[in-house]
Amino acid sequence: MTSLLRLARAVARRLRGLSRRQIAGMIVIVPLAVGVAISSMIGQAAVATGLLALLLTAVLAGVVHLSRRIGGVNRSTQEAVRELRATVDQLQRRVIAAVEKERLAAGDRHQEVTEAMARTERLTGRGAELLLREQSREIEALFQLFQTVTPRAPMPSSAPGSQPTDLLGLVHAARERRPALTVALGCGPAIVWLGYALAETGGRLVAVDHDAGRVSLVRGWLAEHGLGSVEVRQVGVAELVVEGRTVDWYDVEHLDGLSDIDLLLVDGDLAPATPDPLAPALHVLGRRLAMGAAVVVDEEPRVAPRQGGGFGLTSRQRLPGRWTALTQPHSTTVTTPI
Known part of the structure; x- marks a missing residue:
């Protein structure tokens, strides 16, 4: 008895998770299947055969509908994959272009820094010499002031x-x-x-x-x-x-x-x-x-x-x-x- 209750609860949970179309299909298929079983037990072979034909037709219609749904989902998935691939390709091209631009800019900056350092190296000698001369001149003037x-x-x-x-x-x-x-x-x-x-x-x-x-x-x-x-x-x-x-x-x-x-x-x-x-x-x-x-x-x-x-x-x-x-x-x- 307990096992039957558990099975009933599981079936109820599954039924609550069905869509409207699935519930409609169950409403059609289950009575047909019950009718086939009852007709067979009471010896009504013609009725059971007719109900079985209807049951098979309903199942075939469900299979066809399910196949069409699966085909539509597959086509949607393929379309999404193609769009995703196009987006990834576009992003990849943009990333490559940005990296190339930064590489060229870094090369230009490196060239500017190299030239600036070269100019600084050329001027450092003269600048230091002028600064030393000016400092020497001021020190000499200071000595002369305190001598005076x-x-x-x-x-x-x-x-x-x-x-x-x-x-x-x-x-x-x-x-x-x-x-x-x-x-x-x-x-x-x-x-x-x-x-x-x-x-x-x-x-x-x-x-x-x-x-x-x-x-x-x-x-x-x-x-x-x-x-x-x-x-x-x-x-x-x-x-x-x-x-x-x-x-x-x-x-x-x-x-x-x-x-x-x-x-x-x-x-x-x-x-x-x-x-x-x-x-x-x-x-x-x-x-x-x-x-x-x-x-x-x-x-x-x-x-x-x-x-x-x-x-x-x-x-x-x-x-x-x-x-x-x-x-x-x-x-x-x-x-x-x-």
Whole structure:
């Protein structure tokens, strides 16, 4: 009894998994098969034969239908396989093309890197040689500076644009010309070095700057080195008309008392931002220059032949570092230090 129940449950589970067409086929076949069995048992051979014929016809129809379904599935499978094969072939061609493209690109990059390395190897020797020459020049200038000046406190570090060669040019110009009054437009470490150089000759140094931070810093340096005679003025920025153009420059009302200037230093890196720092300096202070004065500027000057208050600053001389000295044609020149 238990075995029959298990068999019934298994059959029920199988029946629940059948499709509608399979259930319809079972509804047709099962009664026919039962009819054939009953007809045979009761001796109705003709009925059993007819029912058997119907049963065989139904089975044959099911087989034909199943064959057609299997053929359709097979055709669908073959079509899917062909599409998959075409997709794989297309992907394979794309992968091959991408790999070939990357290989060519890698070859080009390798060629570029090889050429760049070759250029670097050719330039390395010259670049290192130039760098060593520049470093040697700065070291030599530093030795000359400390042979000229004996500081009483640690000297301030060189700021950008104020290397030992730059400082040496300024110190040598001050010692050679022995100016009674030197005016420096812009405060930096050079003020301390100029203060020492002018202290030996008894010259007066006035430094002008618009930046309160730099003014305070330079005043602290001067106090540490005992250079109390150096005057540092903080002068604000105001508009100034120069040759019909309005520029930002130092407020001229705070530059009183500066006359008979023997040496004027114009540091464009520290002065108010103007296209040509020399033009407003000569416009205001050019008429206050002493005879034979020199104007030192940190870039190649664009000065007209009769600028500078009519003194004709047409003679140019390159100083060590980034400086150029403008003087009158017959004034005293500065001997360039070795």
